[in-house]
Amino acid sequence: MAELKLPVSEESIRNLEVGDFLELSGRMITGRDAAHKWLMEDFREDVAPYLKDSVIYHCGPVVNQKDDGSWEFVAAGPTTSIREEPYQADVIARYGLRGVIGKGGMADRTLTGLGRSGAVYLHAIGGAAQVLARAIPRVEKVFMLDEFGVPEALWVIDVERFPVVVTMDSHGGSLHKVVENGSKTKFDELLGRKG
């Protein structure tokens, strides 16, 4: 299995293909519904450096504040990505993101955007809250905590060997499409509708 260090170059990202299993290390940022909308309303200068050449993680974590005021992620599995479909391709292009982590995959608009900007969709293991929380040893910073609340805030996190699978690449490949088409063919066969 390959390790991928963040931040990452466009070239390394373009070398990735659907089906690659990766372990990510380095700095990334979380963001979901409110964050995506906010990132598109205006160019957010202060957050931009954390997005450039890194990835955004669709995650609404359970977070604990320690006695010294620092934060830790207690549970941190991926949330369903498709809700960000209207924004994702534009957020990637505007901030120079190299990838998105979530679950369930995304649709054609994002797939086209991945090809145009040189980025990938990375699928985390849904529900694996404990494994993924432990792959996040450090919380560096948080944006928009008061405005958006814990699950929707943008958390800058350090990850170590965070496991993901490339399910949409920058060459138009989508594992979701392949699996869905395969299952539909088999379904027709089981129903005696073709063949």
Place this chain on the structure above:
Amino acid sequence: MFEKIDLKETFTELVRRASTELPGEVVEAIRAGRNVEDEGSLAQKALDTILTNIEMAGDSSAPLCQDTGTPVVWIKYPVGVSTRRLEEDFTEAVRRATELKYLRPNAVDTLSGRNTGDGTGRAIPFIHFEEWDGPGLEVRMILKGGGSENVGAQYKLPDTGLEAGRDLEGVRRVVLDAVVQAQGKGCAPGVLAICIGGDRVSSFEHSKEQLLRSLGDTNPVPELAELEERLLVEANELGIGPMGFGGKTTVLGVKIGFLDRIPACYFVTITYMCWADRRAIVQIDEEGGLTWLS
């Protein structure tokens, strides 16, 4: 009756068990799936990660998944027990379990959009009561995750598009359709909990009740037992696999119940339960003695 027994404490422990430990046979089914997947495949890696996650959650008594779901509860009680008190005690237990971080504050006021903060809300927890002849209480609960709840489906037969008539073959066809529609989005591999018949409400309720059955049990109705077997094999032939990565393990179990219906309606309801198939059961006798089942 039961006045001297601290039910809140027992209920809190029930919630803790449900949120942090999976029933043994569910873990076994995930492990069996892992072993039939191709060596080194994405499917196998996904199941390995899930198995590691289950171990970590058990060891540290932490939630298996950050979405701790909707607590859905079935309580059997003897004649003369106040169901209002049982409901208050269970709701308080959900508050405590949330405070103790066995549950995430998971209830949102639908109109204001605000999180209620304590894990409880309108119909959360959702409790069903049934009076029985036994002297004690039996409390059964599931934690129903949202990602998988979103891919549940209710069909009405006949369904022309799927060429599904009002018989078990029709049921088979719509259930397979539901699995294809869900792909990996319900955090596959999942459990299909199905009700045939009933009205729209009772059908969903009874389908959820199927999740209280052990994965390894055999349906007492022979034709349903046969259909469960067949659907398990066929759903796994679809090749969707864990998380929709492709593979042989899409469904861990199929459980089918039925209710009667009125002539005009023939519903088939499929509740999709994710791999985090969280369930806990306890029996409480009149002295407060506990028997934990799952």
